[in-house]
Amino acid sequence: MKYEAVIGLEVHTQVRTQTKIFCGCRNEYGAGPNTNVCPICLGYPGVLPVMNREAVRQTIVAGLACGCEIASYCKWDRKNYYYPDMPKNYQISQFDLPICLGGEVPITGKGFSGEPMRERNIALTRIHLEEDVAKSTHLGRSSGVDFNRAGIPLMEIVSEPDMRTPDEAYAYLNALKQILEYADISDCDMEKGQMRCDVNVSVRPVGQTKLGTKIEIKNLNSFRTAHRALEYEIERQIDVLEEGGSMRQETRRWDDEEEATSVMRTKENAQDYRYFPDPDLMPVEVSAEWLEEVRSSLVETPHARRARFVEQYGITDYDADVLTHEKATGDYFEQAAQGRKKPKAVANWIQTELLGALSKRGIHISDSPVSPQALGELMDLIEAGTVSGKIAKDVFAEMLDTGTSAAAIVKEKGLEQVSDTGAIEGMVDDAIAGNEKAVQEYKDGNGKAIQFLVGHVMKASRGKANPKMVVELLKSRLD
Ligand SMILES: [Zn+2]
Structure with missing residues (x-):
C-alpha cells in the first residue's frame, strides 16, 4: 500500500519589543540570569499585569504579512498548569479569540533535499500571542531557572495540516522565518530560543480522506532536525501500520543522539488546561484606524x-x-x-x-x-x-x-582595457606571424582555431586587450 503523510506545524516566535509583554522589564537576550525580572514576571501574588501594545501591534503585522484576518476584538486567557518555570501556575495566552485568523504562507524554492518545491500556499489556522515562560537548565543533579525569559512576548503560529512531505515542512519553516525577518518581528534564531517548533504528523493510505492518528513531536532545535524527525517518524508510523498495528495519539520527543523519537506522554495523561478569561486584563480592541495605521506601515x-x-x-x-x-x-x-x-x-x-x-x-x-x-x-x-x-x-x-x-x-x-586599434593591431600581427599552425587550421575551416590566437593576444596584453576587438581584427586579417 502507498501512504502519504499529513503534517501541521506549531511555531513559537519571540516578538522583538523593548520590554516584556505584561511588565516593564527589558526584553533582551544574553543578560545575566534573573537580572531582567520584577514581581510581575516572577509571578508574585497580587500584582497586576499591563499589556504591551507594541507586542500586539507586531502580531498584527505578522498577521497582515500572512494575509490573516485580524480580529477587531480579542482577549487574554489563563492556561492553567503547574511547572517550575511558571510560578503563578498559569500562562497568559489566548484561547478562543486569537488576534489573527486564517492566512497563508507561500512556499517556493527548494526543500532540504535540494529538490525544487512545488509552489503553493500553506494555510494557517491562527496566530495568537502569549507570554513566554522561564527557562530551566539542568546541570547534573541540580536545575536552575532563569526568569529573564518569562514574560517575553511569544507568538504562536499554527498551520493547517497542509504539508505532505518533510521537504514542504522545511520550506514552510524557511518561508515563515523569512516573512518574520522581513517584517522585523524577530531574528528567528533557534539557538537563542527566539523560534521554536513542534510538528504534528500522521500517515494514511493514499486516497483516504480521513486523517490518521496524529503524533506530536517536540524538542526540535533546528529546521534540519524538524526535517530529520519527520522523515524518521513517517517511516516509523508506516512500519507500524504495515505490520497491522495502529497508532495512538501521543506526544513524542526527538532525541538528537539516538536520531529517533520516543514517547513523552500519551493522550490518557494529556493535560486539561481549564482555560478561562484573565480577569486582570482588559480585552483588546483593534480599531479600524489602528489596523489601517499598521497596514500602511507594512514592508x-x-x-x-x-x-x-x-x-x-x-x-x-x-x-x-x-x-x-x-x-x-x-x-x-x-x-x-x-x-x-x-x-x-x-x-x-x-x-x-x-x-x-x-x-x-x-x-x-x-x-x-x-x-x-x-x-x-x-x-x-x-x-x-x-x-x-x-x-x-x-x-x-x-x-x-x-x-x-x-x-x-x-x-x-593601469588596468584600463586597451581598445585602441593601433595597439591591438600590432599584437594581432605578432600572433599571426608566430602561430602558423593555428592560422593554417583556421584557414582550413576550423573556426575554433581562432580562440588560440585570441588567447595569444590576450596574454600579450596581460588581459587588457578588448577581446571583442581582438576577434574582429583577427578575422579581418585572416578572412
Ligand atoms: Zn518583569
Missing part, C-alpha cells in the same frame, strides 16, 4: 519582492529567489542595480562573485567592504568597456581587500 513581503524583482529587473525566478532569501541581500541588489543599464549583470555578479567571497571571509552582506554603490561603479566600468570581465574580477578582489573604488584601482594599476 513588502518576501514573495511580493520576489515577483517584483522578476518583473522589474528581468531576472529569472531562481535569481530572484537567491536575492530575496535575506532582506539585506535584496536591499543590496536594489541599491547596486539602481540606474544601471543591465540589472541582470549586477544580479549575476552578486551571486557568482560577491556572496561567495563574503561567505569565505565570514562577512554578512550588510557589512560588505564593497558597498552596493561601489559594485555598481565596477559594473559601469565593465559596461563601458573600460575593463574586461576578467580584469574586473581582479579589481573586485582588490576592492574587497582594501575598500578602494574600482576607478581608483584601475587608474593606479
Whole structure:
C-alpha cells in the first residue's frame, strides 16, 4: 500500500519589543540570569499585569504579512498548569479569540533535499500571542531557572495540516522565518530560543480522506532536525501500520543522539488546561484606524519582492529567489542595480562573485567592504568597456581587500582595457606571424582555431586587450 503523510506545524516566535509583554522589564537576550525580572514576571501574588501594545501591534503585522484576518476584538486567557518555570501556575495566552485568523504562507524554492518545491500556499489556522515562560537548565543533579525569559512576548503560529512531505515542512519553516525577518518581528534564531517548533504528523493510505492518528513531536532545535524527525517518524508510523498495528495519539520527543523519537506522554495523561478569561486584563480592541495605521506601515513581503524583482529587473525566478532569501541581500541588489543599464549583470555578479567571497571571509552582506554603490561603479566600468570581465574580477578582489573604488584601482594599476586599434593591431600581427599552425587550421575551416590566437593576444596584453576587438581584427586579417 502507498501512504502519504499529513503534517501541521506549531511555531513559537519571540516578538522583538523593548520590554516584556505584561511588565516593564527589558526584553533582551544574553543578560545575566534573573537580572531582567520584577514581581510581575516572577509571578508574585497580587500584582497586576499591563499589556504591551507594541507586542500586539507586531502580531498584527505578522498577521497582515500572512494575509490573516485580524480580529477587531480579542482577549487574554489563563492556561492553567503547574511547572517550575511558571510560578503563578498559569500562562497568559489566548484561547478562543486569537488576534489573527486564517492566512497563508507561500512556499517556493527548494526543500532540504535540494529538490525544487512545488509552489503553493500553506494555510494557517491562527496566530495568537502569549507570554513566554522561564527557562530551566539542568546541570547534573541540580536545575536552575532563569526568569529573564518569562514574560517575553511569544507568538504562536499554527498551520493547517497542509504539508505532505518533510521537504514542504522545511520550506514552510524557511518561508515563515523569512516573512518574520522581513517584517522585523524577530531574528528567528533557534539557538537563542527566539523560534521554536513542534510538528504534528500522521500517515494514511493514499486516497483516504480521513486523517490518521496524529503524533506530536517536540524538542526540535533546528529546521534540519524538524526535517530529520519527520522523515524518521513517517517511516516509523508506516512500519507500524504495515505490520497491522495502529497508532495512538501521543506526544513524542526527538532525541538528537539516538536520531529517533520516543514517547513523552500519551493522550490518557494529556493535560486539561481549564482555560478561562484573565480577569486582570482588559480585552483588546483593534480599531479600524489602528489596523489601517499598521497596514500602511507594512514592508513588502518576501514573495511580493520576489515577483517584483522578476518583473522589474528581468531576472529569472531562481535569481530572484537567491536575492530575496535575506532582506539585506535584496536591499543590496536594489541599491547596486539602481540606474544601471543591465540589472541582470549586477544580479549575476552578486551571486557568482560577491556572496561567495563574503561567505569565505565570514562577512554578512550588510557589512560588505564593497558597498552596493561601489559594485555598481565596477559594473559601469565593465559596461563601458573600460575593463574586461576578467580584469574586473581582479579589481573586485582588490576592492574587497582594501575598500578602494574600482576607478581608483584601475587608474593606479593601469588596468584600463586597451581598445585602441593601433595597439591591438600590432599584437594581432605578432600572433599571426608566430602561430602558423593555428592560422593554417583556421584557414582550413576550423573556426575554433581562432580562440588560440585570441588567447595569444590576450596574454600579450596581460588581459587588457578588448577581446571583442581582438576577434574582429583577427578575422579581418585572416578572412
Ligand atoms: Zn518583569
